[in-house]
Amino acid sequence: MNKLIRFAGSPLFIAPAVCLISFLIRLATIGLYPLQDTSEARYGEMTRLMIETGNWITLWFDYDVPFWGKPPLFIWLSAISCKLFGINEFAARLPSLLVSMSITALAFRLALFQLGQSAGRLVLLILPTTVIFLVLSGTILAEPTMLLSITMILTAFWIGWHSENPRQVRFWQYTFFIGCAIALLAKGMAALILAGLPIFIWCLPERKLITLWQKFPWIKGTLLTLLIASPWYIAAEMQTPGFLQYFFIGEHFQRYLDNGWSGDLYGAAHVVPIGSIWLLWLASCLPWTPFLIIIAFRWVRGRIGGNSYKINSWRLFLLLWLFCPLIFFTFAKNVIWTYVLPVTPAVALLLADHWQDTWHLYQKRILATTILAPLLIIVFTVLIINGYGQKSHKQLMQIVEQQGLDNPGILFLYGTSFSSRFYSDGKAISIDSIQHLQDTLEDRSRNYFLATQDDDFSHLPDTIRSQFKEIARYEDWTLYLNNYNAL
Template identity: 40%
Template sequence: MSKRWADPWLLLLLLALLARMATLGAYPLMDTTEARYAEVARLMLESGNWVTPYIDYGVPFWGKPPLSFWLSASSFALLGVNEFAARLPSLLCGFACLLLMIVPCRALGIRNVALPLTLCATSLVFFVSSGAVMTEASLLLAVTLSLVSAIQVLLSNGDTRLWQYLFFVGLALGMLAKGPVAVVLSGTPLLLWAFLHGGLDTLWRAFPWIRGTLLFFLISAPWYLLAEYRTPGFLEYFFIGEHFQRFIVPGWEGDLYGSGHHRARGTIWLYWLLGAFPLSTFALAAFGTRVLRTRSAPKNHRNFLSVDFFLLYFSITPLVFFTLASNILWAYIAPGIPALALLLARHWPFASCKRSGTRTLSLYGIAAMVPMLFPILAGLIQINPHLVKSEKFMIQAAREQFPDLPVFYLGGTEFSARFYSGGAARAWNPTEHENRLPAMAVLAVRKDQNQDLQTLLEDFRPVYSNLRYYLYRSNSPQLETKETLEADWTEPASYQQAWQNIADPPDPADVGLAAQKLQYR
């Protein structure tokens, strides 16, 4: 075996990639994020409408741009509607990020290319995002493309015309993946570096700003304009609600599709400490034991130390940007991970550990923790599926035991229930049916509601349970006739047929009312 293949960092990188690929379909889609976005992609494929994402039949989803849904729906079309196909696009985005990180290693003076790739791939947030149905993977790819392009343009001695335009392509893809936040996360560190390190003139001359901006709008603007035309009110909700009020207003109640994730301001730094592990641990150890050293300037006489600050600004911009935000998720730290991995690889302080076998094994052991433990966790879920918030196995149980009966969720339907039932599992609100429960059906009742509904459930018997729900079947079909039930409930028509019956786009007020009626969890 050659020395290159014997490199422990390369072996760890292969371990991480294999572990992530092997677990893509090993556990069910979980509520809320994964199952919700997978259901949006399933509806996109079912409807044939690739412009407006829909969160339910007749309810447009204004919360996110379509790039991740396009990728998942395309994967469904090729591989079928399943967990592996839903998660595969995120894996490919993560793999593309790692390939992009190879490009600037020479310009950054990184000799061991496997080191930054492994540091990135084994971090918890990157590992999870690169195999989860989330918008973070496509955003991460877009931001990494802009990062790498900027490094190549500012440091490379060769022809950089392609990278000049790829920088703007990354911004445009970010707009289609997550929205304006992608431009903020990519543009802020570049401008900050230029202001603080005397690079404004260099920055202005390095990029074709006019033609690049035109390319940016040519790629990103058409979808936004078409989406507003199809469902008026989208632009106002998306730009003002999702990108201003969500982060400024604590517990923002304007969310049409869920509830705000209220956290104490500054929580993003705790998320970074835990979510970037073990990269965060290595970074704190490195910065705590040595100061970044100035390296000799390359032949083009540019200040090589300023590159360190450029990478530092890129890695902390998500943390600073979301410090004052109240509605945040831990995955928001992901865009800064590749830059931090490159920065740490430039000043890797643990090379001396090779002299100590124990320290070396400890270092590699820490790096391998996430890719080694994740398959074990996936295996535990297979053994005991009730450990996770997913309705996959309840839907399977209902279909196996009562294949001819519809499945109702009392009060509101989980996204995973609708995904695994192909949209057939629906909500049942007793107050809308004179406090009656359906007899010719199976009924899922939340465990925290079970005691309050004992009177209504007297004639029902439990047949299955999971982490959150009991599944009931009536013992007294005489409570309702089949004809009465069919009058109260009809099988959902295909989304495409429902859309074709709509002469005009839905009114924005109706969209908001319809979304608020759906009690998502």
């Protein structure tokens, strides 16, 4: 019994248990709340459109509007999941959770290779309980698949460079190029830059760039990358000409360097003060960023192990992994909090490197810290389920369905939301003018629902308002149903 108690209190048990519990909590919650406007519902609707149209090459912003903003890998994964489990929130979000588990496994493998089992278990504690990592592990966004590619590239680079096992070297070096292909299909050149910068800077001293060229199979590896990734790019340009110019120039350069970039075809750019990425990092990587800052401060003051803490080659690699994305986005004018995600494995690995020999001294404090992110997920889910902070029209579409009408028209005055389109199976349409509404209502062969925001309904002509009765309200939206029977 004493041995069992000691085992339950050891990292050998605690780390996998915390990792498993964190992911199980996320698994249990991803199907409990609606897809949120704007981004998540937008990608959910793209997933639904991919399945409905059978077009697996071009992403569609609407039935007649191609989406050139991102490569399709994360939508492919969601679409495959929805084909297997039905078009719903759980199926659409599930691939991101599986991808996040794969990222954790890669970070664990890297820690195991370089530092040993103690550090590997600490990675299992830290990474899945980082707020941004756990939150985004249950969303339909491109960032988790991008992070998978970055983590694969950097893990494969390090092991492929340092391993003394020829078979292991060959495996990881070709995995490096597979990671590059995944990067191109997950996010494009941005993912390659974020993964390549730490490698390039790390290789600058001691003529390591020459060694890099000699060690890795660049010709065969590059051909492998192109073999995997280029067919989709070619097919996408052939199906919708203009894609390559918009994607590589607009999305990769103008979006970040041009303040208020007017070329964005799919919404407004997120203009923020220069340097905002650092504040986003401090908040998004909670609860672990304070520990990292304290360790850095003590190191600067020379109080770690009597000046024995050295920035060796391994630690330099991790610091570059951490700081290159943050510095890269420091001067960007369009930044959102998800841009912090690529640094999360580096945070976990740096802390694991520092704590691997002193786990027993900080065990209670570390374990208490791991509770925060899963607890936030539970609180967030409960609040969303009860309507707090919810940005979705799922409830309005459920009310429409409950009326039991045969093929009604679902009209949104002055613009639909992505969630309304997703939850109406694409039936919700936008009415952009009063004349458009009048023309639509002339067809009396069907009933019509009309959703309006704020007081837009009161500004409609009496001849239109008299045709509708209010049936529901949701936040600042009101749903009306025409009060004549369809013929």
